[in-house]
Amino acid sequence: MAERRTRADALNNRARIVRAARELLTPGAELPMNAVAKAAGVGQGTLYRNFPTREALLAEVYRADVDQLVSSAAPLLERHDAATALRRWLSDVADYARVKRGVLAALEPASGHELAASATGTIGEAIDRLLDAGKAEGTVRADVDSQDVLTLLGFLSRMDEAEAAERAEHLLELIVSGVLARS
Amino acid sequence: MAERRTRADALNNRARIVRAARELLTPGAELPMNAVAKAAGVGQGTLYRNFPTREALLAEVYRADVDQLVSSAAPLLERHDAATALRRWLSDVADYARVKRGVLAALEPASGHELAASATGTIGEAIDRLLDAGKAEGTVRADVDSQDVLTLLGFLSRMDEAEAAERAEHLLELIVSGVLARS
DNA sequence: ACCTGAACACCGTTCAAGT
DNA sequence: ACCTGAACACCGTTCAAGT
Numbered sequence: 192m193a194e195r196r197t198r199a200d201a202l203n204n205r206a207r208i209v210r211a212a213r214e215l216l217t218p219g220a221e222l223p224m225n226a227v228a229k230a231a232g233v234g235q236g237t238l239y240r241n242f243p244t245r246e247a248l249l250a251e252v253y254r255a256d257v258d259q260l261v262s263s264a265a266p267l268l269e270r271h272d273a274a275t276a277l278r279r280w281l282s283d284v285a286d287y288a289r290v291k292r293g294v295l296a297a298l299e300p301a302s303g304h305e306l307a308a309s310a311t312g313t314i315g316e317a318i319d320r321l322l323d324a325g326k327a328e329g330t331v332r333a334d335v336d337s338q339d340v341l342t343l344l345g346f347l348s349r350m351d352e353a354e355a356a357e358r359a360e361h362l363l364e365l366i367v368s369g370v371l372a373r374s
Numbered sequence: 375m376a377e378r379r380t381r382a383d384a385l386n387n388r389a390r391i392v393r394a395a396r397e398l399l400t401p402g403a404e405l406p407m408n409a410v411a412k413a414a415g416v417g418q419g420t421l422y423r424n425f426p427t428r429e430a431l432l433a434e435v436y437r438a439d440v441d442q443l444v445s446s447a448a449p450l451l452e453r454h455d456a457a458t459a460l461r462r463w464l465s466d467v468a469d470y471a472r473v474k475r476g477v478l479a480a481l482e483p484a485s486g487h488e489l490a491a492s493a494t495g496t497i498g499e500a501i502d503r504l505l506d507a508g509k510a511e512g513t514v515r516a517d518v519d520s521q522d523v524l525t526l527l528g529f530l531s532r533m534d535e536a537e538a539a540e541r542a543e544h545l546l547e548l549i550v551s552g553v554l555a556r557s
Numbered sequence: 558a559c560c561t562g563a564a565c566a567c568c569g570t571t572c573a574a575g576t
Numbered sequence: 577a578c579c580t581g582a583a584c585a586c587c588g589t590t591c592a593a594g595t
Contacts, residue, residue, distance in 0.1 A: 198577065198578065199578095200578075200579080201577080201578060201579090204578090204579080208554065223568070223569085224569060224570085225565090225568075225569075225570095228581095233579080233580080234579060234580035235569085235570075235571085235580085235581070236570090236571075236578095236579070236580065236581080237578080237579060237580075239569095239571085240578085240579090245569095265567075269558070291418070306410070308564085313389075327588055332551070334550075335546070335548065338541070339544065339545060339548060341432075341540070342533075342541065342545065343529075343545065343548070346529035346532075347512055348527075348572095350525075351557075354525075358521070358522070358525065361522065362522060362525065362526065363518070365515075365518065365522060365549070365552040365553060366548070366549075367552070368551075368556075369548040369549055369550070369551040369552025369553075369554040370548060370552075373551075373557055374556055374557070380558095381559065383558060383559075383560080384558080384560090387559090387560080406586090406587070406588085407588060407589085408586095408587075408589095410586075411562095413571080415563035416560080416561080417560060418562070418563055418589075418590085419559095419560070419561065419587085419589090419590075419591075420559080420560060422562075422588090422589070422590085423559085423560090428588095460568065519561085527583085
């Protein structure tokens with residue numbers, strides 16, 4: 192079981208791919224795979240071995256941001272009732288998604304394929320903690336799971352920029368309202 | 375203002391394009407524009423003059439179906455309270471969207487571009503009638519409009535087949551729950 | 558007036574050949 | 577063991593040339 196040493200150039204390439212992707216992701220944010228490889232100065236094959244799908248690449252680019260969102264859930268739960276904490280946390284996530292388009296879409300586990308490893312796990316767990324607290328309070332519907340919420344957030348983050356600016360906040364309010372229990 | 379006569383071959387081509395598109399749209403339902411032109415036996419230019427966007431083409435393909443959905447709203451409102459009518463109608467639409475993927479996505483007016491003419495108009499009006507009846511009853515949130523509902527339905531209809539089969543119904547229930555007023 | 562289809566400018570992805 | 581980049585098989589869209 193000796194830890195296989197990864198070659199230094201391989202590590203280096205991976206880092207450069209992630210950095211290049213981050214730099215290419217800005218406003219309207221298309222992200223052609225070929226463009227990433229070129230900007231990173233690697234062959235397309237290298238890109239694909241490191242990141243078999245665009246989602247895998249995006250998940251890595253946004254890992255730090257996502258970790259921060261995940262860890263912001265616990266403090267909210269300490270200071271507020273669960274319904275409020277949930278509402279605020281989702282609002283934060285939506286704000287974040289508005290500037291960094293495609294984050295949630297990358298995290299949302301696309302039907303067939305394996306739940307994209309740790310990132311999806313932890314963000315799913317954060318949502319579950321919020322939902323569970325709300326269910327214990329009786330303020331969140333018992334039949335809602337983190338999967339539902341992630342899917343709905345994924346929808347919002349796929350809206351194009353203009354539409355999101357106008358409507359995302361209001362739609363999130365409707366979604367939250369649907370997740371909360373009738374009183 | 376004399377009505378300009380359209381050439382018979384042009385009318386014919388348009389009809390063949392629509393028919394070809396309908397036949398190509400089946401299960402997993404990709405719809406390459408080139409494939410439509412080829413199947414219709416016309417040049418790509420002809421396709422593009424008749425239907426500048428894929429959405430325009432889809433809207434035409436599904437016009438009859440959409441008309442039927444639109445006209446099914448009124449009878450529901452006669453027989454049920456508005457909340458029930460809304461719920462049933464949305465459920466019908468979702469069922470329909472599950473077999474004919476992409477219908478709603480075609481109708482949802484994409485941010486910038488002009489509301490795709492009559493179809494969007496009438497389906498929007500059908501939703502508004504349901505919502506207005508609900509608002510009069512006090513069972514629908516006052517701040518919801520048909521635009522919101524169409525956007526949310528559009529999301530659902532863009533899920534891939536496997537995910538839709540598993541989750542669409544439940545997600546629709548959450549959405550309806552969000553649209554209804556707190557009691 | 559309307560049509561055709563070659564042509565252009567892109568994609569994502571693979572894989573033989575190199576080091 | 578890892579890399580490169582040419583090559584393949586697609587897209588959507590345009591526009592010169594035809595009828």
